[in-house]
Amino acid sequence: MARTVVIGYGNPLRGDDAAGVAVAQALQERLNDRPDVTVEAAFQLLPEHAALIAEADRVLFVDAALDGSPGEVRSTVVMPVTPPGSPLTHTLSPGQILGMCQQLFGKCPHATLWTLTGWEFEHQEGMSERIQQAMLGWVEQIVEDLLHPPAQAS
Amino acid sequence: MGKQIMIDPITRIEGHAKISLHLDDSGVVDEARMHVTQFRGFEKFCEGRPFYEMPSLMARTCGICPVSHLVAAAKACDDLYSVQIPEAAVMLRRMINLAQIMQSHALSFFYLSSPDLVFGMDADPAMRNLFGVHAQDPQLMRDGIRLRQIGQQIIELLGGKRIHPSWVVPGGVNAPLTEEHRDTILAVLPEAKALAQRTLRWYKKIMKQFKPEIDTFANFPSLYLGLVDKLGNLEHYDGNFRMMDAAGNIIIDQFDTLRYAEIIEEAVEPWSYMKFPYYKSLGYPRGMYRTGPLARLNIIDACGTPMADDELEEFRGGSTKPVQSSFHYHWARLIEILFAVERIEDILTTKRVMTKHVRAYATPNSFDGIGVTEAPRGSLIHHFKIDEQGLVTWANLIIATAHNNLAMNRGILQAAKTFVDGNHLKEGMLNRVEAVIRAFDPCLSCSTHAAGQMPFHVELVAPDGELLDEVKRGV
Incomplete structure (x- = not known):
């Protein structure tokens, strides 16, 4: 059985940055009966995520975006970054996680990054109403992608 | 000049x-x-907040060791209640604290310090980093990632989430352990043990290359402070203070943690936001002491679990004097990971941990509450005073790291x-x-x-x- 991992990430104390986490929480409820799908909510990407995705066939990274027009949805195929990049950082990108997975486990899954550009990223708990509205459609697109992946990802 | x-x-x-x-x-x-x-200022901005918020508020002090702050603050609230919490709650709190020690020690050893150990202190910094270790020794890094993942997984299974769980509450924990979660945790422990042992073997082999560093990395006489249980064994959740001097003499034993202020004083220097705790009787700065894994292994009679005790014997090398080199914090950290896995297994194989009664309910019966636990980096002290409305009027936090300042x-x-x-x-x-x-x-x-x-x-x-x-x- 093909295995898919979804990692929704962001900081719930930075307004719309919480969107990735909110999507993960929504998917955890909707896909509760799907043993082939693992959904993870996280503040940020960590080295442990490389181990989490190592046995998967596909991974979806879900994140709020700063760039682009507010409300804009994008899905991009992500390639592993090898070597995984600068060590002088506190952050890891999806490409770096894939690169770490490749380097440590000798394989990495097909990966897609889903982003939704947010409106407000100030220090605050709770997302803007606009992104909450936009998220309704975004979640459906991600679920559709999960259930009917494109040919190159399946 | x-x-x-x-x-x-x-x-x-x-x-x-x-x-x-x-x-x-x-x-x-x-x-x-x-x-x-x-500068954080937690001691100041918790003033005026209700005491029962302290566990979740104090957990925000840190993203790496939030569980320690959660547990210490909850214990301080238990003290405000003046209650004895249910035995199962003690076991569950102890377990989540050990899981955190496991993941935090793994982060320190594998993510932060292993580049120095794998490549040497003089290696090119472009290589001497986390990604360099990936390329040079993927097995070591896989082990580190997996150990941290297991620690985090246990925290999540117990506390509901990996960072800032709110499961530990004044009076106990807010939900009992389920059989499903118990079995899931038990299933991963043999792997964790094997990974910890493999890393210990690796460390004991490579440490021979670091003699100059072992000789000079904070290698000097000092006092050592930590918690011990009633038998004088390794203790991370409860127990009393023990202090050892540089010659290996126990100078304080089974000292009630609620009386911490009688032995610890804090100094302030104008050039740092971190305070300088010291042993009161010797004054400042002569009263310098160390806490954390090295100190804990120095002061105890035994770990109390078989594999960790074997490692402790080797760590001490037959000497009755404390291990002085702070380079060996790394070694002590690995032994504590092994101990944590063994102790979690012990707890999970008792029936009492499954008891459904995991929380005591009360209102404050004291205006002064103190909670002490062992965080990954050493003894952690939370002390709160409240008014009649239950609002915090004063707080003192002596963070594990500060003891080592x-x-x-x-x-x-x-x-x-x-x-x-x-x-x-x-x-x-x-x-x-x-x-x-x-x-x-x-x-x-x-x-x-x-x-x-x-x-x-x-x-x-x-x-x-x-x-x-x-x-x-x-x-």
């Missing part, structure tokens, strides 16, 4: 700090200071005097000074979600302002 070298920031630690090295006129290191440059400062001076040639700087010299700090694994706050580059730029400036030498990385 002498020169000054700044190492700013210190890299591969949790939080923000810098080191200044003061040279005399001949370029020899005369003084060294670690400046903690961030005096020793860290003396440690960087020792290493700098040995390795740093002020007339011709090399990156490896300064990395050794940083590595002393890494050995202690200070947690200077860690809750920041810092983004971007962490550059390293050291300038050697003459008294007249002339730039004599500089070392850069990532700038």
Whole structure:
């Protein structure tokens, strides 16, 4: 059985940055009966995520975006970054996680990054109403992608 | 007037700090200071908040060891209630604290310090980092990632989430353990044990290459402080204080943690936001002591689990005196990971841990509450005073890392005097000074979600302002 991992990430104390986490929480409820799908909510990407995705066939990274027009949805195929990049950082990108997975486990899954550009990223708990509205459609697109992946990802 | 070298920031630690090295006129290191440059203010801004918020509020002190703050603050609230919490709650709190020690020690050893151990202190910084270890020794890094993952998984299974769980509450925990979660945790423990043992074997092999560092990384006589259980064994959740002197004599034993203020005083220096706790009887700074894994293994009679006890015997090498070199914090950390796995297994195989009664309910019966636990980096003290409405009027937090502040400062001076040639700087010299700090694994706050580059730029400036030498990385 093909295995898919979804990692929704962001900081719930930075307004719309919480969107990735909110999507993960929504998917955890909707896909509760799907043993082939693992959904993870996280503040940020960590080295442990490389181990989490190592046995998967596909991974979806879900994140709020700063760039682009507010409300804009994008899905991009992500390639592993090898070597995984600068060590002088506190952050890891999806490409770096894939690169770490490749380097440590000798394989990495097909990966897609889903982003939704947010409106407000100030220090605050709770997302803007606009992104909450936009998220309704975004979640459906991600679920559709999960259930009917494109040919190159399946 | 002498020169000054700044190492700013210190890299591969949790939080923000810098080191200044003061040279005399001949370029020899005369003084060294670690400046903690961030300010949190938790003691102040919890004033006026309801006491029952303290566990979740204090957990926000840190993103790496939130569970320790959660547990210490909850214990302080138990003390405000003046209740004895249910036995199962004690076991569950103990277990989540051990899981956190496991994941935090793994982070320190594998993510932050292993680059120095794998490549050596003088290696090219472009390689001497987490990704370099991936390429050089993927097995070691896989083991580290997996150990941390298992620790985090146990925290999540118990507490509901990995970071800032709210499961530990005043009076106990808010839900009992399920059979499903117990079995899931039990299933991963044999793997965790095997990984910890493999890493211990690796460390004991490579540490022979680090004799100069072992000899000079905060390797000096000091006192050691930590919790012990009633038998004098390793204890991370409850117990009483024990203090040992440099000769191995126990000078304080089974000392009630609620009386901490009788033995610990805090000094303040104008050049750091971190306080300097010291042993009151010896005064400041003579009362320097160390806490954390090295101190814990020094003060105990035994770990109390078979595999960790075997390792402890080897760690002590047959000596009755404490292990003095802070380089061996790394070793002690690995032994504690093994201990944590064994102890969690012990707890999960008792029937009592499954008891559904896991919380005591009460209202405050005291205006003063103290909670003490062992965090990954040492003894953690939370002390709150409340008014009749249950609002916090005063708070004192003595964070594990702060206990080691005096020793860290003396440690960087020792290493700098040995390795740093002020007339011709090399990156490896300064990395050794940083590595002393890494050995202690200070947690200077860690809750920041810092983004971007962490550059390293050291300038050697003459008294007249002339730039004599500089070392850069990532700038």
